[in-house]
Amino acid sequence: MAKRKLTNQQSRRVKKRRVLQQKTEMPGVAVSGEQLDGLVITNFGKKVLVEGSDGERYTCFVRQHLGKLVAGDHVIWQKDLEPGTGIINQVLERQTLLSRPGFRGEIRMIAANITQIGVVSPIIPGIHPDMIDRYLIASEQIGIDAFIILNKVDLVEEEEHWDAIGAVMLPYHKMGIPIVLTSCVKEHGLDDLQRQLGGETSVLVGPSGAGKSSLIKTLIPDLEIRIGELSAATGLGSHTTSNSILYHLPAGGDLIDSPGVRLFSPQPCSLSELERYYPDFEPFLGQCRFNNCSHTHEPGCAIVEAIEKGKIADQRLHSFHRLLREFDQSKQD
Numbered sequence: 001m002a003k004r005k006l007t008n009q010q011s012r013r014v015k016k017r018r019v020l021q022q023k024t025e026m027p028g029v030a031v032s033g034e035q036l037d038g039l040v041i042t043n044f045g046k047k048v049l050v051e052g053s054d055g056e057r058y059t060c061f062v063r064q065h066l067g068k069l070v071a072g073d074h075v076i077w078q079k080d081l082e083p084g085t086g087i088i089n090q091v092l093e094r095q096t097l098l099s100r101p102g103f104r105g106e107i108r109m110i111a112a113n114i115t116q117i118g119v120v121s122p123i124i125p126g127i128h129p130d131m132i133d134r135y136l137i138a139s140e141q142i143g144i145d146a147f148i149i150l151n152k153v154d155l156v157e158e159e160e161h162w163d164a165i166g167a168v169m170l171p172y173h174k175m176g177i178p179i180v181l182t183s184c185v186k187e188h189g190l191d192d193l194q195r196q197l198g199g200e201t202s203v204l205v206g207p208s209g210a211g212k213s214s215l216i217k218t219l220i221p222d223l224e225i226r227i228g229e230l231s232a233a234t235g236l237g238s239h240t241t242s243n244s245i246l247y248h249l250p251a252g253g254d255l256i257d258s259p260g261v262r263l264f265s266p267q268p269c270s271l272s273e274l275e276r277y278y279p280d281f282e283p284f285l286g287q288c289r290f291n292n293c294s295h296t297h298e299p300g301c302a303i304v305e306a307i308e309k310g311k312i313a314d315q316r317l318h319s320f321h322r323l324l325r326e327f328d329q330s331k332q333d
């Protein structure tokens with residue numbers, strides 16, 4: 001385990017370095033027809049909003065063979081005749097990509113070249129550990145870090161509620177995952193959040209209404225104006241987020257806002273791979289009576305025993321079982 005962790009950490013560092021390198025390698029000076037480097041701010045259907053190395057935004061067509069693009073993509077593009085427009089000729093290799101399976105099994109991209117995932121969970125109506133676990137698994141699959149934002153702390157009315165919140169969050173705390181408490185209404189926890197985001201390219205994920213866009217608005221004071229500019233460029237409104245959008249943070253780092261997802265799923269994987277994404281199971285793995293134990297109904301299951309002794313939280317095995325069933329189902333489809 002210790003060895004694997006080290007390797008994971010190393011690969012995270014390498015990925016982060018590559019993302020940063022790709023950014024600093026972007027040359028400047030824009031001349032018409034010249035191949036330029038750009039950063040995809042958002043994809044709005046047939047066109048893509050690109051930020052050139054001059055800091056200006058350009059509405060670009062995408063050459064058909066390139067497929068879909070997503071916020072965070074690094075591209076090579078050229079200016080078109082009409083001012084403020086361009087054509088994307090190439091997408092640079094993505095160092096990281098967060099995606100999810102769509103309804104028809106197609107891949108839906110959420111953000112590219114990210115170095116960490118911020119899972120936003122509103123405290124009210126309630127924290128869903130299943131949802132948190134799914135994003136933690138995705139971050140492990142991609143090989144980047146994750147942290148948790150508990151938003152809307154202003155809505156907690158009774159002190160006792162905090163005990164319940166503490167109990168749900170304990171497994172994550174023990175796993176060493178950073179947890180930030182925020183309120184957009186009371187502007188609480190923003191310094192902590194800023195610290196967590198500094199120098200990284202992060203994506204905020206979580207259910208619709210969690211407050212992802214609100215958090216970004218509180219972090220970027222002049223955002224209202226920029227959202228206006230963006231809506232004008234894309235023709236989209238600015239309420240429920242429908243496409244991922246990249247923002248530069250005034251204090252450093254980039255932050256990608258993503259549309260709320262009702263039920264996010266990580267990439268389907270085998271039982272033994274899934275076990276690896278539950279570091280709290282690790283001390284007990286290999287101790288079940290059957291070596292292909294699924295930790296559901298088998299006698300002599302060391303994981304179930306650890307739960308009975310309070311060494312693993314119930315909620316974790318619950319999310320594990322749900323994912324196992326879901327992955328089995330997807331195999332049969």
Ligand SMILES: Nc1nc2c(ncn2[C@@H]2O[C@H](COP(=O)(O)OP(=O)(O)OP(=O)(O)O)[C@@H](O)[C@H]2O)c(=O)[nH]1
Nearest residue numbers: 152183184185208209210211212213214240241260
């Ligand atoms: N009380 C309270 N309300 C909040 C807080 N943060 C956001 N809200 C409200 O929650 C609602 C949803 O906020 P959004 O920021 O649009 O949520 P979102 O996660 O971006 O949602 P999608 O774009 O649909 O995925 C809005 O009415 C916000 O005003 C908070 O800290 N406290």
Ligand SMILES: [Mg+2]
Nearest residue numbers: 212213240241
């Ligand atoms: Mg939003």
Ligand SMILES: [Zn+2]
Nearest residue numbers: 288293295301
């Ligand atoms: Zn077992």
